[in-house]
Amino acid sequence: MISLQHFLFIAAVLFCLGIYAVITRKNAIQVLIGIELMINASILNLVAFAKYDVINNNGQLFALFVIVLAAASVAVGLVIILNFFKRVKTIDPNKANSLRG
Amino acid sequence: MVEQIVFYVFAAIAILSGVYVVASQNLVRSVFMFFVTLLSVAGLYVFALADFVALTQIVIYVGGVLVMLLFVFMLSSKDSLDNIVNLKKEALSANRIPATIITIALLVILIYAILLVDFEQLDWIKSNKLLIDKAQTSNVHNIGVNIMGRFLLPFELISILLMMTLVSAAHLARKEPNND
Numbered sequence: 001m002i003s004l005q006h007f008l009f010i011a012a013v014l015f016c017l018g019i020y021a022v023i024t025r026k027n028a029i030q031v032l033i034g035i036e037l038m039i040n041a042s043i044l045n046l047v048a049f050a051k052y053d054v055i056n057n058n059g060q061l062f063a064l065f066v067i068v069l070a071a072a073s074v075a076v077g078l079v080i081i082l083n084f085f086k087r088v089k090t091i092d093p094n095k096a097n098s099l100r101g
Numbered sequence: 102m103v104e105q106i107v108f109y110v111f112a113a114i115a116i117l118s119g120v121y122v123v124a125s126q127n128l129v130r131s132v133f134m135f136f137v138t139l140l141s142v143a144g145l146y147v148f149a150l151a152d153f154v155a156l157t158q159i160v161i162y163v164g165g166v167l168v169m170l171l172f173v174f175m176l177s178s179k180d181s182l183d184n185i186v187n188l189k190k191e192a193l194s195a196n197r198i199p200a201t202i203i204t205i206a207l208l209v210i211l212i213y214a215i216l217l218v219d220f221e222q223l224d225w226i227k228s229n230k231l232l233i234d235k236a237q238t239s240n241v242h243n244i245g246v247n248i249m250g251r252f253l254l255p256f257e258l259i260s261i262l263l264m265m266t267l268v269s270a271a272h273l274a275r276k277e278p279n280n281d
Contacts (some may be wrong), residue, residue, distance in 0.1 A: 002108050002148055004220045010112050010145065012211040014138075016204045017119045023200035027128060029174055033135055036166065037119060042143050043154070046170075051149045052229040061252055063154045064244070067161050068259055072266040074166050078173045081271045084133050 007048035015041035022046040028081045032074065076086045108148050115141040119141045132170055139163055150233070 014037055023036025043063045064090025085091050116136040125131040139162045146155035220226055248256050 002105060004226070005215055006108075006112070007145070007149060008215045009212065010115065012208060012215065013116050014119055014142070014210070016208040017116075017123045018174045019207060020200050020204045021123045023196055023203065024123075029170060030128065030131060032170070033132065036135070036162075037122070037138070038280045040139065040162075043158075044142060044145060044149075047146050047149045047151045047154055050151060052233070054229055054232045054240075055243075057247055058241055060154050060240070060244060061247055062150050063151065064157055064248075065259060066257060067154070067157055068263070071161050072263055074169065075266055075270045076273075077124055078169055080174055082176065084271055091245060 002052070003047055007044060011041040011044040011048070012045065014038075026092050026094060028084070028093050029078075031093060032081070034075055035077075036070065036074065039066065043067065102147070108145070111141045111144040111148070113205065115145065128174070132167070132174060135170075136163060136167055139167070150240070153244055 018034045018037030018041065021037065022031050025031050036047065046059045046063045046066065048059075050063070054058055059088060076088050081091055083097060088095055115138055118134050118141065121134045122131045122138055125134065139158065143155040143162075144157040146152075146158060
């Protein structure tokens with residue numbers, strides 16, 4: 001029996017890796033990958049707690065919904081990246097400064 | 102014992118490949134390494150008795166999201182790849198030192214918070230631990246009943262949301278007729 005804390009440690013490490021990617025990368029696709037890593041860490045938390053929820057399975061159901069929402073957000077995000085690339089000819093998020101006041 | 106060894110092997114693969122994804126300077130390699138991370142995280146789900154979520158993760162993430170990522174990457178990065186090859190290594194990623202400080206601080210806070218709680222003593226975990234051994238059947242049946250019962254409204258809402266995503270993605274990605 002693996003204790004709940006080890007799942008949470010792994011999820012914490014994955015979440016921090018995702019944050020590091022989001023802060024440092026200069027490539028919109030890698031920023032998106034960082035966001036996906038963070039979403040995966042949170043799904044791992046949900047699933048780890050759902051291990052002890054045998055009757056209702058609330059955590060696993062929420063994990064399924066989160067996976068679907070993440071897929072939808074990635075679809076829209078990638079289309080936005082494509083549009084951005086069409087306009088600016090780069091996918092560096094630092095170059096997206098035409099809305100700066 | 103075997104279960105624990107396999108669990109820690111999966112955990113090590115997930116964390117090491119995650120580090121590679123984050124730290125690699127090669128974009129294509131990091132996208133492909135993300136496959137490995139997602140697959141090993143799906144392996145971890147199995148250890149939390151969530152086999153259906155693990156299968157969903159493999160089908161949706163590895164089959165859908167990553168293929169989409171690679172697709173956009175190949176579409177968009179002909180020029181940016183050439184630029185990146187010419188750049189120096191330091192120029193590829195910025196804010197490294199502040200990012201490291203923020204990340205390590207957050208990790209320390211998270212681990213401290215996790216260590217603070219004694220999960221074995223929580224009431225609902227204690228009462229449910231007895232049920233885990235009895236529940237031998239697969240929980241796919243249970244998930245199906247719950248989705249069609251208590252979670253029917255979110256389930257229908259998510260189908261509408263997916264429809265909206267499909268329409269908006271197709272609308273945003275189209276070629277503008279005026280420019281041609």
